[in-house]
Amino acid sequence: xxxxxxxxxxxxxxxxxxxxxxxxxxxxxxxxxxxxxxxxxxxxxxxxxxxxxxxxxxxxxxxxxxxxxxxxxxxxxxxxxxxxxxxxxxxxxxxxxxxxxxxxxxxxxxxxxxxxxxxxxxxxxxxxxxxxxxxxxxxxxxxxxxxxxxxxxxxxxxxxxxxxxxxxxxxxxxxxxxxxxxxxxxxxxxxxxxxxxxxxxxxxxxxxxxxxxxxxxxxxxxxxxxxxxxxxxxxxxxxxxxxxxxxxxxxxxxxxxxxxxxxxxxxxxxxxxxxxxxxxxxxxxxxxxxxxxxxxxxxxxxxxxxxxxxxxxxxxxxxxxxxxxxxxxxxxxxxxxxxxxxxxxxxxxxxxxxxxxxxxxxxxxxxxxxxxxxxxxxxxxxxxxxxxxxxxxxxxxxxxxxxxxxxxxxxxxxxxxxxxxxxxxxxxxxxxxxxx
Numbered sequence: 001x002x003x004x005x006x007x008x009x010x011x012x013x014x015x016x017x018x019x020x021x022x023x024x025x026x027x028x029x030x031x032x033x034x035x036x037x038x039x040x041x042x043x044x045x046x047x048x049x050x051x052x053x054x055x056x057x058x059x060x061x062x063x064x065x066x067x068x069x070x071x072x073x074x075x076x077x078x079x080x081x082x083x084x085x086x087x088x089x090x091x092x093x094x095x096x097x098x099x100x101x102x103x104x105x106x107x108x109x110x111x112x113x114x115x116x117x118x119x120x121x122x123x124x125x126x127x128x129x130x131x132x133x134x135x136x137x138x139x140x141x142x143x144x145x146x147x148x149x150x151x152x153x154x155x156x157x158x159x160x161x162x163x164x165x166x167x168x169x170x171x172x173x174x175x176x177x178x179x180x181x182x183x184x185x186x187x188x189x190x191x192x193x194x195x196x197x198x199x200x201x202x203x204x205x206x207x208x209x210x211x212x213x214x215x216x217x218x219x220x221x222x223x224x225x226x227x228x229x230x231x232x233x234x235x236x237x238x239x240x241x242x243x244x245x246x247x248x249x250x251x252x253x254x255x256x257x258x259x260x261x262x263x264x265x266x267x268x269x270x271x272x273x274x275x276x277x278x279x280x281x282x283x284x285x286x287x288x289x290x291x292x293x294x295x296x297x298x299x300x301x302x303x304x305x306x307x308x309x310x311x312x313x314x315x316x317x318x319x320x321x322x323x324x325x326x327x328x329x330x331x332x333x334x335x336x337x338x339x340x341x342x343x344x345x346x347x348x349x350x351x352x353x354x355x356x357x358x359x360x361x362x363x364x365x366x367x368x369x370x371x372x373x374x375x376x377x378x379x380x381x382x383x384x385x386x387x388x389x390x391x392x393x394x395x396x397x398x399x400x401x402x403x404x405x406x407x408x409x410x411x412x413x414x415x416x417x418x419x420x421x422x423x424x425x426x427x428x429x430x431x432x433x434x435x436x
Contacts, residue, residue, distance in 0.1 A: 138367035139273050140324040145250030153215060154249050160195050160213050165252035165267065167194035170239050173202035175258055181412045182258045183212050188420070189262050197242055199235065217242070236317065237345040240335040247323040247331070257317030257401065259408045261415045264398040269375055270320055274367040275327045276353065278319035279376040279401065282312030283384055288373045314370070315378065316349040318401055326366035333364065379411065380404040383432040405430075 198204035207214035282288030290311035417426035
């Protein structure tokens, strides 16, 4: 039994010594671990009062910086908002200007000038003045001359035209006798700015031999074939195509048929306030300048009176045309229709000038003026009215156009005898009948 006790006691003594060492080692390890923890968490010491812990200082600094940054951001946002409002207003103004310019451009390209072909010319909007003082503009601006259209013609016109305007006539070799009376009286009056557009080589040589300014166009079969063989109406229709180049070059043209006797210089009697200034086929104030024509329609009972506005047609054998967009559009319209229709050029000329816009048709926005029918006289006025009135016989017209009668050459010579040579009975042999 004793032996069993001794054994354990001896082992217990050795274990106690070993356990003591272990506790010391563990205490040291714990101390070192705690020190490491405090060193990490409290690097400035446990009892330091020099300032807040680093973490707290960082938090405070961060909060200060955040507050300052927030104030600056607020100011920047307000500034940006203010700038954005200003930019929005400016952008709206620019959009409005662009929209207005686009509308002007669109209208200018439509026609083709037309309502805002005038707006472009009229400029800024204006307030209406007092009653009775308002007057619209009828004088459209001229186009910018484009010499590249026909450089050869441009050089001729520089020499011939006066104040950028001239008389122009088309002629082929079939009408030499009429043309000779025409240019002889132009020279007698002292008119220098006139030009014959020769439609064939023979006519060009005839003009050159008589010292008449002449222009022979470059070969164009579509024009030349009519010019060589065409009668008066086909040749008359060519002028709307040919005149376009004159207008594009910036020249006003007094288009003249050759069955006209010049007694005064017509340029002294023009107003030049419209796109087209034309002589009339009318024979008195009503027919020349317009009147209210009432027709009776009994079936309508008390509304049986039908009112219409009537005016005689313009004579497309003598008119002054300015180089404007509406004028060029008129020439284009007439030329286009004559190339597609079998129609009288004078009828088409007047339809395009006078017919209003309706349904799908856009009327021509051209200003027009009717010439004084006693100054720019047609042969109906001469033979129906003037030679029967003692007062009117003493008046000297600017021109006499023998457009109502077929015996043109004889009547032209009689007009010269009466007005130039003073032969009072020169006109008496000729009746007023249109078939004469």
